[in-house]
Amino acid sequence: MSLGPVMLDLAGTALDAEDRDLLRHPAVGGVILFSRNYVSPEQLTELTAAIHALREPRLLIGVDQEGGRVQRFRQGFTRLPPAGRFGRLYQSKPARARQACESVAWLMAAELRAVGVDFSFAPVLDLDRGISQVIGDRGFGADTRTICDLASSWAEGSRRAGMSVVGKHFPGHGGVSADSHAELPTDGRPYVDLELEDLIPFRHLIDHGLEAVMPAHVVYPRVDHRPAGFSPVWLKDVLRGRLGFQGVIFSDDLNMGAADAGGDHPERARAASEAGCDMLLICNNRPAAIRILEAFADHRDPAATLRLLRMHGRRRTERPRLHELPDWSRALRYVAELEAHDTLELALGDPTDPEKAG
Numbered sequence: 001m002s003l004g005p006v007m008l009d010l011a012g013t014a015l016d017a018e019d020r021d022l023l024r025h026p027a028v029g030g031v032i033l034f035s036r037n038y039v040s041p042e043q044l045t046e047l048t049a050a051i052h053a054l055r056e057p058r059l060l061i062g063v064d065q066e067g068g069r070v071q072r073f074r075q076g077f078t079r080l081p082p083a084g085r086f087g088r089l090y091q092s093k094p095a096r097a098r099q100a101c102e103s104v105a106w107l108m109a110a111e112l113r114a115v116g117v118d119f120s121f122a123p124v125l126d127l128d129r130g131i132s133q134v135i136g137d138r139g140f141g142a143d144t145r146t147i148c149d150l151a152s153s154w155a156e157g158s159r160r161a162g163m164s165v166v167g168k169h170f171p172g173h174g175g176v177s178a179d180s181h182a183e184l185p186t187d188g189r190p191y192v193d194l195e196l197e198d199l200i201p202f203r204h205l206i207d208h209g210l211e212a213v214m215p216a217h218v219v220y221p222r223v224d225h226r227p228a229g230f231s232p233v234w235l236k237d238v239l240r241g242r243l244g245f246q247g248v249i250f251s252d253d254l255n256m257g258a259a260d261a262g263g264d265h266p267e268r269a270r271a272a273s274e275a276g277c278d279m280l281l282i283c284n285n286r287p288a289a290i291r292i293l294e295a296f297a298d299h300r301d302p303a304a305t306l307r308l309l310r311m312h313g314r315r316r317t318e319r320p321r322l323h324e325l326p327d328w329s330r331a332l333r334y335v336a337e338l339e340a341h342d343t344l345e346l347a348l349g350d351p352t353d354p355e356k357a358g
Helices: 017-023 041-052 083-090 094-114 144-160 191-196 199-207 232-242 257-262 265-275 286-295 302-309 326-340
Strands: 006-008 028-033 060-063 065-067 166-170 212-215 224-227 280-282
Touching: 006 286, 017 028, 017 286, 028 041, 041 060, 065 094, 083 094, 083 144, 083 326, 094 144, 094 326, 144 199, 166 199, 191 199, 212 232, 224 232, 232 265, 265 280, 265 286, 280 286
Parallel strands: 006 028, 006 280, 028 060, 166 212
Antiparallel strands: none
16 A cells, blocks of 8 residues: 555544544545644654554654744653744854754654654744744744755754654745734735745755655745645746755645635645645544545555655654763753853853854
8 A cells, every 4th residue: 555645633642443444544644743642752652653553654644843832742852942043043153053953953853753753844944034923933034044054954953863854834934924824825026036035945955855845825926826835836837847846745734724725625635736745734624634535535646655755754763762862962952052042142052062162
C-alpha cells in the first residue's frame, strides 16, 4: 500500500477502533498531532508507534512545533523560543544567532524524533512586517537576509537530528492583516514586489534542498484570483517551474475559514490536489475528513508518493540518551539565555562560541 494524499487528525491520546480503520484507508498518508493528543513523552511514543505499526510504508506523523506561541507539546519538552527572538539577536550578533538557531532546531527535531514524530511544520519563512498578527514573532524578522541565514541554520539543525524541513507559508503571509484561520486575506501587491521580497527566503531554501512547502490561504489577485494553496499558477508555474522546487507540497488546513473559497470539503481538496498539493490536511472535522477520503479512494500519484516517502524521519536517539549528548546541553544553554536576555545586547554564554566576546 502506498501513502495516500490525505493527512488527518485524531481526537484523543490513543487510537480507538475507528481511528485504526480510518488510518488504514488507502487515501490516508499521514497524521497531524495536536496538544489534545499529548499527555507525556511516554504516552506519545506509544501513540506514534501504534500509528507507524498500522501500515507499510508507515504513515507520516507531523506536528506544529515551531516554538513560541506555536508549540503543541510542552510539558516534558523544552519550551522553545519564537523565531523572532533569533532575528533580534541577529541584528547585533549574526554569527551567534545562526549558531543558536541551528542548535535549537536540532533540539526541537531531536526531541520529536525521540518520540517517533517524523517532522515539524517549520520554519516560518514569512516576513514579519508588523502587519500580520498571525505571523508576528513566528517569523525571523522583516529582512530577507536575516530570514535566509537563520532559516538555513534551522534547516541544518533539523536535518542533523534526522528531520526534514517544511517552509511556510508560500509565497508569503506577512503582507496581510486578516487571519486566514477565520477569513480569506487578500494581498494586492504585484508579482514583482513579491518576487523581490517574500519569495527570496523560499528561493534560497529551495536552492539548498528544501524538502517541503506549505502554501498560504491568501489571494494575490494581481497574480491569480485563487488562494495560493488552490492555484496552479503559484504551485505549478511559480513554485515548481520558476523556483525549481522538487519536494512535497502540503496544503494548509482545508478546514480553515480561508479555505471556504475552494467550495465544500471534497471540492476544496480536489482543487488543492489539482493545483499541485501532494498532501491535503484536514483537521478538526472528522465528517469532512471521511468525505474527502471517499472522494480520493482511487487517487494514485506515484510521483507524489515518492516525494512523501522522503519525509520519514531518519535518525532517532532514545530520550534518556539525548540528555547525555553535548548538543543537548549546548542547546539548553542557548534556550535559557535567549529567554533571559531577549534584547539586542544579548550575549550567549557558550564557552566554545568564538564570538563570545561580542
